[in-house]
Amino acid sequence: MEAAATLSPLLGLALVALVLGMRHGVDADHLAAIDAMTRCNAQARPALARRTGVWFSMGHGGVVMAVALAVAATAHAWNAPAWLEPFGAWTSIAMLVLLGVLNLVAWQRTAPGARVALTGWRSRLFDGALRACSRRAAMGVGVLFALSFDTVTQAALMAATGVAHHGLGAVALLAGAFAAGMIVTDGLNGWWVARLIQRPGAGSARASRVMCVAVSFVSLATAAIGAAAQLSGPVAGWAEANGEWIAGAIVAVMAASFGTGLLLARRDAAGAAA
DSSP: OHHHHHHHHHHHHHHHHHHHHHHHHTOHHHHHHHHHHHHHHTTTOHHHHHTHHHHHHHHHHHHHHHHHHHHHHHGGGOOOOTTHHHHHHHHHHHHHHHHHHHHHHHHHHSOTTSOOOOOOHHHHHTTTGGGOOSHHHHHHHHHHHHSSHHHHHHHHHHHHHHHHHTTHHHHHHHHHHHHHHHHHHHHHHHHHHHHHHHSOSHHHHHHHHHHHHHHHHHHHHHHHHHHHHHHOHHHHHHHHHTHHHHHHHHHHHHHHHHHHHHHHHHHHHHHHHO
16 A cells, blocks of 8 residues: 555656656757758668667667666765756756757758758767767767766756655666657657658758747747746746646647648648649
8 A cells, every 4th residue: 555655656756757858858959969860861771760869869868877877876975066956057058048049040041942950069069970870870979968967967866856765766767767758759850850851842941940940949948947947936936846847848849840840841742743
């Protein structure tokens, strides 16, 4: 009876971790990297191109799992300094603003009728790796992208939450749910990009513009909420209480942009056939 009572809150936390993983999967850097690697594989390995996002997120999720378990196993020997959480928050906010601006600039500078390429600071840093067209390369890039402050912070948070409930088993469940959320959204993005590549034309170009604007909006809106939460206690309380709903709204916006992009590409293809 007691085990059932404690299992229910844990499953609720796993659902939150799944939604947060889906939200993390629509990070502009993730989308930019998957976009580049999908295009790299589109001609020679079309089947791999459609699964690029899955392999990327598996590499990324493996690091999250390893860090979460490592932190949980050594949590008794280390206490996080008080400055770490606000520093991490402001670092993430700054990166989100940068990503939003970079993609708006890419949208503005791309000629009408041309496809907009998503951009991000890590995708620029690992530009050479993004041209390595293979399953192992996609997983390797996912690992590289996981070696960042925000990812380590999220893994540490899941470790602390899991240990407080059921120990290492709970940590593995939360980290696994987070990774599964990433696999869903990153896998969908790789499939979406592969479909657009198969349908070149004005519809594909318009679809890429919709996606670019959506990524910029999500990045800047998330940064605004994060900054407001850091500066205002009531906003911080509201954001904490509604974190899963905020993440769900972000995923919904990106899903709507995916659907709109495919609709535009399909209409263009149908018009050309007629």
